[in-house]
Amino acid sequence: MRFSPAxxxxxxxxxxxxxxxxxxxxxxxxxxxxxxxxxxxEKAQNKGNxxxxxxxxxxxxxxxxxxxxxFVALAQIARAQKLPGKAIRLYREALILDPNNLDALAGQxxxxxxxxxxxxxKLNLSRLKTVCRGRCDQTRQLSSVIVASEKKPVMSxxxxxxxPKVGEEKPVSETP
Numbered sequence: 362m363r364f365s366p367a368x369x370x371x372x373x374x375x376x377x378x379x380x381x382x383x384x385x386x387x388x389x390x391x392x393x394x395x396x397x398x399x400x401x402x403e404k405a406q407n408k409g410n411x412x413x414x415x416x417x418x419x420x421x422x423x424x425x426x427x428x429x430x431x432f433v434a435l436a437q438i439a440r441a442q443k444l445p446g447k448a449i450r451l452y453r454e455a456l457i458l459d460p461n462n463l464d465a466l467a468g469q470x471x472x473x474x475x476x477x478x479x480x481x482x483k484l485n486l487s488r489l490k491t492v493c494r495g496r497c498d499q500t501r502q503l504s505s506v507i508v509a510s511e512k513k514p515v516m517s518x519x520x521x522x523x524x525p526k527v528g529e530e531k532p533v534s535e536t537p
Contacts, residue, residue, distance in 0.1 A: 391425050391427055391428050392424055392425040394424050394425075395421045395422075395424040395425035395428045395431070396421075396428070398417050398418075398420050398421035398424060398431075399417070399418065399421045399428060399430055399431050399434065401417050402414045402415075402416075402417030402418045402421060402431070402434060403434065405417060406434065406437075406438065411438050411441065411442070414434070414438060415435065415438055418431045418434050418435045418438075419431075419435070422435075427458060429454075429455040429458040429459050429462055429465065430455075432451050432452070432454045432455035432458070432465070433451075433452065433455045433462070433464050433465050433468060435451045436448040436449075436451035436452045436455070436465075436468055436469075436472070437468060439451060439472075440468070440471065440472050440475065443475075445472040445473070445475040445476040446476065448468070448469075448472040448475075449469055449472045449473060449476065452465045452466075452468050452469035452472060453469065456469070461492050463489065463492060463493065463497065463499045464499065466485050466488055466489050466492070466499065466503075467485070467489060467499035467500070467502055467503045469485055470482040470485035470486055470489070470503040470506070470507070471502075471503060471506050473485065474506050474507060474510045479507060479510055479511065482503065482506075482507055482510075483507060485503065486500065486503050486504060486507060489503060
């Protein structure tokens with residue numbers, strides 16, 4: 362009984378130290394086959410064959426799911442196909458792997474603008490400015506997209522509620 366608090370404290374220290382070592386990620390390189398498929402996908406994308414490029418990028422991710430560049434490339438294709446929601450999700454996957462990925466931050470910001478979420482894109486821009494610590498190409502590009510979007514008029518659908526017309530109701534016939 363006298364040693365219980367001391368044993369409890371020591372076990373807590375060991376649990377904290379051992380869990381901290383598990384929390385650190387090892388810098389393991391991406392599998393070479395995944396990188397090779399990514400390069401083939403880039404060639405196909407540059408030639409305009411988006412379907413083949415998508416297949417190659419997805420295969421690259423199947424080989425190594427830690428390939429953030431493949432997520433960014435898939436998101437770029439989704440934006441080109443006017444699918445900003447899918448692009449935002451793919452950029453988010455890349456940012457989970459590397460929260461400071463400049464291309465993913467800028468691309469996600471552009472997809473947010475494409476979707477109409479300019480305020481969220483401004484958050485990405487401020488995060489880019491923090492990560493870049495100065496001016497970088499991604500910051501300039503996202504800034505120009507946000508400024509261009511603010512010049513466009515906002516179009517929204519207005520809900521139209523039909524007004525009931527009095528006197529047009531059909532009388533309910535009563536059957537005896």
